[in-house]
Amino acid sequence: MAGALQRNKEEVASEMWNEQLNTDNKAALLAWVKDTGIRLVQINGQRKYGGPPPGWFGGPMPSGTEVFIGKIPQDIYEDKLIPLFQSVGKLYEFRLMMTFSGLNRGFAYAMYMDQCGAQKAIRLLNRYEIQKGHQILVSRSTNKCELCIDGLAPLVKEDHLLPMLQELTTGVLSITIHPSPFKKQRQLAVVKYTSHQAAAIAKKALVEGTLCLCGDQIAVDWLTSHIKRELHISSGQAIPEIMPTHYTCRDALSQEPLEPVNCHELPTLGSMVDYLNSLCEKKQLGYPEFFTKCVQRNPEGWLQVWYHVVIRRCLSPFNGFVWIKPDDSGLENDEKVKNVVALQILSALGCPVV
Template identity: 30%
Template sequence: MASEVSIRAAEELLICDQQRYRVYQINGQKHVKLLDPDQFPEPMSEVFASNLPRDLSVETLFVFFLRCGKIFEVRLLMDYSGSNRGKCFVRYMRVEASRRAVCCLDNEPITGDHRVAVNLSMDNTQLILKRIPACVPDDWLRAVIWEAMGEGLVNISMKPSRIPFSKYCFCTFVDHQFAMRAHRKVWPFIHLGPVVSISVNWAVPKLLRHKTNLYFTNFPLTVTKQELFDLFTAKINVKTLLEFRIDNAYGVITFINFHSMRHAMTAFANITIGGLRMRFRSEPFLINPTDPSTES
């Protein structure tokens, strides 16, 4: 797809296949955003990329991710020297494009042999505060939390912990931006007096709390990740797939929950590629291919 795209940068404007993008920088991020007020991205359509070359141009970055679908916005993290920090967010117009990027662009070279890590980006709105002494009154703790990071905070949910004499809580914010500001403000601890500190971290996003893996093998080693992605998503709802990885002759697909994984196992039952019938199971395959326990 990239070879069909005419792309050029002119001052603060980037033009890609007759689509116009505004290029601007604010708060340590360089933005490349679609200039079309009538187009909006689908929810959960953003990916996070790291291990980028520090001298990577916006044009090269844009073309690399454009291979997976139409882009709404790129946010490249910058440092004070003017070079990028090796990280960026890419928001696509459609969820399918974000899943394709995670599955097909992760560990792929962007320039020369420089390989990029690509993961699904979550608009996480929750922080988790752990190892709170159980003796701390809930009302007083809520007051401390509100004072420390109250802007955008909409709910504080207390939970009993498996650790004796302790509890934890979830802090939910209006959106990811408010949660990010609160995390930056109080991380790594909120202090409850001179001797007690409670840890502050990002909560695991709700979408990932029940994720389930499906393992596969018996496919031609010449098959590409793009071909496998198209094969899988032709039989399942792409929104239930979070990612898949391949390590030599074995792979693993991650789904949003157990039900989606079981549905995929049934849908994939008779997949044949390159004359080989693929095998799927809910447990990892043993590396030794002669071991009978690797059979489905």
């Protein structure tokens, strides 16, 4: 559904949401839209601001310019979110995921005109208290572009599936079909799209459309590291062991170790990851790229996670293993892993946190 909020208030309300839900905040949003002249378009379960401006000849924004925003209270709308995220950098696009009843789904994506804007949003707005007692999470968007379609009949071929998906979705780049590791005598297709947005819209369309192929009901989901691993195993290829390696500052950097940093500012930055990002930005080392994978869980519930972190001006990546234990602290496991890893890297960079 495409609709602009500049249109008549009653028309917009009846088209885009249940009028009886959260009326005060919706009225404030409509008033803000009227005052600012901002255009919002709702389609495929999301409401979008911005995107390529008229006459835009550039390509898509590069990797690292989009952030994920989570834990948004469901009665918060763009009149609060867009000005907040515009305050740290120039927005290229803002997408708020919506329910049919007119509440947001609790998450959104903000894309900036450059990586600096995205980095500042993560550093300054992660854990920002947008509403009393409600802190939002801001992290780099994972930019997933691949879906898996499981449960395909043995007769389905790539040249059969490709035109069907091209008709139902947009942005299909490639398709590969493999024996399914999860369903006997069935196949699993890996479908790559041009962007995360194209893949997300395709996933929603395929899931809600209850796609059937050759009389079989199939399952559509993101292609995860677990599925990749299972595909690798089922193909009969050995998975190489990754041994932990730890680098000192002298190993990793092409310069002298950094001077110790006063860490009293750490609480204002929110986390070890934020602190590492801030330090790397200050020293012009490049934005840290985190890659992690859980390799085992022990009987006590601790998770062993392998990590690989790339910092552009470091000669070697940082690799190793860390242990974390899930608890009720409110932090996601991925966030806890990154904080522990960031602490180790800070120590390797000559900046011990005490």
